[in-house]
Amino acid sequence: MSIQTLGILTGGGDCAGLNAVIRAAAKCAITRYGLSVKGILDGFEGLLDEPRFMPLDTGNVKGLLYRGGTILGSSNKADPFAFKRVVNGRVEVQDRGDEMLRNVRRLGVDALLIVGGDGTHKIGLRLLERGVPVVGIPKTIDNDLGATDVTFGFDTAVNIVTEAIDRLQTTAESHHRVMIIETMGRNAGWIALQAGIAGGADIILLPEIPFRLERVAEACRRRVGMGRRFTIICVAEGAAPIGGTQTIKQIVQDSADCVRLGGIAEQICGWLETQGVGECRATVLGHVQRGGAPSAFDRVLCTRLGVEAVHAAVRGDFGRLIVLRNGEIATASIAEAVQQLRRVDPQCEMVRSARDTGVSFGDE
Numbered sequence: 001m002s003i004q005t006l007g008i009l010t011g012g013g014d015c016a017g018l019n020a021v022i023r024a025a026a027k028c029a030i031t032r033y034g035l036s037v038k039g040i041l042d043g044f045e046g047l048l049d050e051p052r053f054m055p056l057d058t059g060n061v062k063g064l065l066y067r068g069g070t071i072l073g074s075s076n077k078a079d080p081f082a083f084k085r086v087v088n089g090r091v092e093v094q095d096r097g098d099e100m101l102r103n104v105r106r107l108g109v110d111a112l113l114i115v116g117g118d119g120t121h122k123i124g125l126r127l128l129e130r131g132v133p134v135v136g137i138p139k140t141i142d143n144d145l146g147a148t149d150v151t152f153g154f155d156t157a158v159n160i161v162t163e164a165i166d167r168l169q170t171t172a173e174s175h176h177r178v179m180i181i182e183t184m185g186r187n188a189g190w191i192a193l194q195a196g197i198a199g200g201a202d203i204i205l206l207p208e209i210p211f212r213l214e215r216v217a218e219a220c221r222r223r224v225g226m227g228r229r230f231t232i233i234c235v236a237e238g239a240a241p242i243g244g245t246q247t248i249k250q251i252v253q254d255s256a257d258c259v260r261l262g263g264i265a266e267q268i269c270g271w272l273e274t275q276g277v278g279e280c281r282a283t284v285l286g287h288v289q290r291g292g293a294p295s296a297f298d299r300v301l302c303t304r305l306g307v308e309a310v311h312a313a314v315r316g317d318f319g320r321l322i323v324l325r326n327g328e329i330a331t332a333s334i335a336e337a338v339q340q341l342r343r344v345d346p347q348c349e350m351v352r353s354a355r356d357t358g359v360s361f362g363d364e
């Protein structure tokens with residue numbers, strides 16, 4: 001099947017590099033293949049009610065390489081196959097799949113590039129099953145997709161957290177404090193692990209390695225015993241003590257992802273202050289990790305992914321996710337990819353190397 005009009009949408013939580021993907025895909029589609037490109041607005045939400053899109057051309061994608069966010073907008077609420085709406089205080093779930101399919105046809109989109117995380121790609125798969133030719137590009141700052149060496153946005157997030165830890169190091173030293181920095185990472189602690197190592201954190205707490213508060217306090221005291229008068233703890237939002245549960249900040253009923261995590265740094269901070277380890281302060285980086293310009297690594301990766309996604313669509317290689325394997329761009333089945341969550345292996349070399357430089361994971 002030959003395609004003339006390519007649609008592109010960005011779904012789920014944003015991250016640095018989405019615009020760089022949009023730019024690369026649009027440029028390649030237009031200049032290499034002469035296609036017309038429609039950017040769907042606000043993720044799948046743009047395919048409900050009156051469809052909303054913006055035509056993309058080489059003019060309006062200028063300057064996107066280094067611009068954070070997504071000019072198309074995104075949504076992590078709208079799963080058209082299970083659309084949640086709060087009516088009179090109660091959540092109603094509606095299947096709006098047919099409406100979405102009608103709108104894809106109305107827009108005259110022959111193939112759709114979907115840029116998102118596992119939630120977005122699960123919706124993409126259902127569209128594919130219903131006959132919409134789909135190519136996926138994986139995105140998540142959590143870097144928890146097994147099918148690819150790395151997801152874009154992750155490197156930028158690690159750099160942001162590393163810089164924040166560098167800054168906390170100096171103020172921690174001035175005031176002889178324990179500084180606890182909370183990063184994103186619901187079920188996978190890649191950001192906390194890599195930024196923790198890069199920033200020289202003394203204690204790193206991950207969802208994959210349940211910790212004991214007593215061990216965390218001991219590690220702080222050990223540092224005092226060694227004459228170090230400050231400690232940096234880097235904790236992923238999804239980390240939890242042994243036998244405990246993740247710290248929930250909020251439950252959002254009409255969201256696809258109802259549970260919002262957050263607050264573990266404050267909890268540890270409050271508890272440590274009662275343990276005679278000195279003054280403690282908590283810093284939550286939150287969405288700062290997802291904003292701003294992508295790193296050079298992410299810009300290159302996004303460009304390669306966006307271009308290859310267009311090649312795949314033109315080849316008719318649908319149902320595939322564009323990934324990075326051993327440094328080379330490759331494709332993987334979307335259906336298989338969404339099943340393979342990649343978490344930090346507590347025995348992996350990176351964790352062992354950190355331990356061998358004296359980092360505590362709060363478990364031993």
Ligand code: F6P
Nearest residue numbers: 013076140141142184185186261
């Ligand atoms: O999945 C990526 C992620 O950044 C998680 O680490 C975090 O819990 C979540 O998104 C936050 O998303 P929201 O935009 O809904 O606050």
